Amino acid sequence: MFDLKKHMKANSIDHAIALLLENPDARLIAGGTDVLIKLRNGKPGFSELVDIHSLEELNFIQQDEKNNILIGSGVVFTDIIQSDIIKKHIPMLCDAVQSIGGPQIRNIATIGGNNCNGVTSADSASTLFALNAVLEIRGKGTTRQVPVSDFYLGPGKVDLKKGEILTTFKITPENYQGYFGYFYKYAMRNAMDIATIGCAVSLKTKKHIIEDYRIAYGVAGPVPMRCPKTEKSVINRKVSKSLLDEISQTIETDVSPRTSWRATKDFRMNIIKELSKRATKEALLRAGEEV
């Protein structure tokens, strides 16, 4: 039995916002794969819940007339994997969410929850960073858009104010059209595991020149992160094998991994460097380059 004091079912986004404002101590619950476990472990602050589980209003994957890809925060990972829109335009997001948990978890855990949880190991986060995803957040009578990189404020802390709810992930066409990406998760097991390091690369090439290059990590710092120094040093360079080695050297200056019980700092750094090469190479291969 979960130590629930109050459970309030929201029938719409507006209803959820109203309930959150009426009950300042309440938290949102969607898939429950994080919240219910915290509740079960007796973590304080989760005993009042506003329930947006399977709220239809948040469950959509679509392309609007401007070719923006819109993903509702309530979409479960299995639906992302099976979505033709995602498969066609941003297959790296399929790779990333495919690596989460097992089938039972992917059937119920949502992309919104994965990010609102605010942890650096969120498997969908590094990919969303590499895609410059924009998050739409609704409050009472307000709507604001926040780049995913600004959404993460610190470990377990995200940019959601009282009475606000994350509704949509937006990926604009200039951030996916012509891009090729690859997501690499390093963990002790191939399933049901938390990433030791997650790495997402998204790039664009023209005549063997790298026109744009983005590399993002999970667990390489307190929050998911992009690597601006490395990215700057790669853009407009010619595709070559030595460039990969260079990337793996520069990347050290961008990241700040730490020691935890899962892995030491040194080991993480080693993985970060290796994955920068592997993920970049795979993304280049997908872009039709030879390395």
Added chain:
Amino acid sequence: MTTFREITFSINGRPRTLYIDMRKSLLEVLRQDLGLTGAKQGCGVGECGACSVLVDEVLVDSCIYLAIWADNKNIRTIEGEAKNGKLSRVQQAYVDEGAVQCGFCTPGFIMATTSFTQKCTGEKITEDEIRKSHAGNLCRCTGYQNILKAVEKSIHPDKE
């Protein structure tokens, strides 16, 4: 505020209306209120899959699924798989392949395989796909080999 709520759902094809404690997981309602003890509690945090059931044909860990979410849904548990005393194809495959040892994980595994085979019966499936689709279920006895064979047999029932 009372913690009791009324929910209506179908359990293995039988409609039921229950007055349940909203603090309970679906697993607790199945085991304690309905006496359906096939689904087991293993880890209690969605890692071992021993509590797997189908909710509207979707495989979920019932230990981290609030019972009130089952309102108006169709629940399938291991108890409903055998029809008129005849085991389901998946159950029979597990028996034939000796994919059961202590049996604790088996109800969860059977539901995972049932969910998997519904999507891919007759298709060509790799061992890797079988492993991936059962990654949310742990078995501490068998070493998985016979379970793999049972899943394969469930997908290709005619193959001997």
